[in-house]
Amino acid sequence: MAIVSAVLALSIWLASVTTWWIGGLFGIAGLAAIWRLLAYRAGRS
Known part of the structure; x- marks a missing residue:
């Protein structure tokens, strides 16, 4: 038993570790996408 x-x-x-790891990867990818979008918009203006 x-x-x-x-x-x-x-x-x-x-x-739980797998969920945390995948969540961390998605979080990093999301932050990178937002950072790229902001940099792109700043570069265009």
């Missing part, structure tokens, strides 16, 4: 709970805890931890 302890093995089942350990596997469950590990899978929950892996899921």
Whole structure:
């Protein structure tokens, strides 16, 4: 029974880490896109 709970805890931890990692990547990509847009608009004006 302890093995089942350990596997469950590990899978929950892996899921949270994966979610955090993907969220971080999307956050960085979003910031880069906003930065590019601002730089593009500043360069055009």
